[in-house]
Amino acid sequence: MPSGPGVGETGITPRKKYLWESHPELCYVTFLVAGSVICLNISVGFGLSTTSLFCIGLTLSAFVMGAIWWFLRPEIAKPLIFDFMLCLSYVNLEGALFYFYTDTPDKYTGGPHFSKFFYTAILGLVTFAGVFVGFTTGEALFKEFSSYQSIMRITVVARTFTLF
Numbered sequence: 001m002p003s004g005p006g007v008g009e010t011g012i013t014p015r016k017k018y019l020w021e022s023h024p025e026l027c028y029v030t031f032l033v034a035g036s037v038i039c040l041n042i043s044v045g046f047g048l049s050t051t052s053l054f055c056i057g058l059t060l061s062a063f064v065m066g067a068i069w070w071f072l073r074p075e076i077a078k079p080l081i082f083d084f085m086l087c088l089s090y091v092n093l094e095g096a097l098f099y100f101y102t103d104t105p106d107k108y109t110g111g112p113h114f115s116k117f118f119y120t121a122i123l124g125l126v127t128f129a130g131v132f133v134g135f136t137t138g139e140a141l142f143k144e145f146s147s148y149q150s151i152m153r154i155t156v157v158a159r160t161f162t163l164f
Contacts, residue, residue, distance in 0.1 A: 025071040025072055026072075028067070028071055029064070029067055029068055029071055029072070032063070032064055032067050033064055036060040036061075036063070036064055039056070039060060040053070040056060040057060040060060043056050061084075061088060064084065065081050065084060065085075068080050068081055068084070069081065082151075086155065098119065100112075101114045101119050102114055102115070102116050102119050130161075138154075142154075
C-alpha cells in the first residue's frame, strides 16, 4: 500500500491538478503558438505573396518570443527562445539532397549517383554512428565548458554537418 505525503487513508493519491491549474503560463504560450500556426496557415490559404507571408511569419514569431519572455521566468524563457530561434533557422534539405545524391547521370551529370539503398541504409548507419560517438564522448569533450558554451558549439557543429 502506498504511503507518504499526499496519500489518503485509503492509500489512493488525490487527483493531480490539471495542467492548466499547475502551469497556466505554459498553456497560454502553447495556445499562442497554436494560434500563430493556424493564422499562418490561413494566410497561406488566402494565397498571399511570399513577402507578405514572410512579414506575417516574422511578426508572429516576434509576438511568440515576446510572450515567452513576458510570461515565463528567464531561466525557462531563455532556452525556449533559443530553441524557437534555432527551429526558425532550420532549412530542411533532405528531399532535395535525396534527389541530388540518387539522380542518374542522364538527369544530373555532376551528381554522386548513389544507389537508393546506399543513401538510405549506409548513410543512415553512418549518421547513427556519428550520433552514438557524440553521445559516448560528449561528456568527456565538454566537461570543461558551461552548458551554454556546450550548446553553442554543438549547434554550430550540427548545423555545419547538416549542410553536407
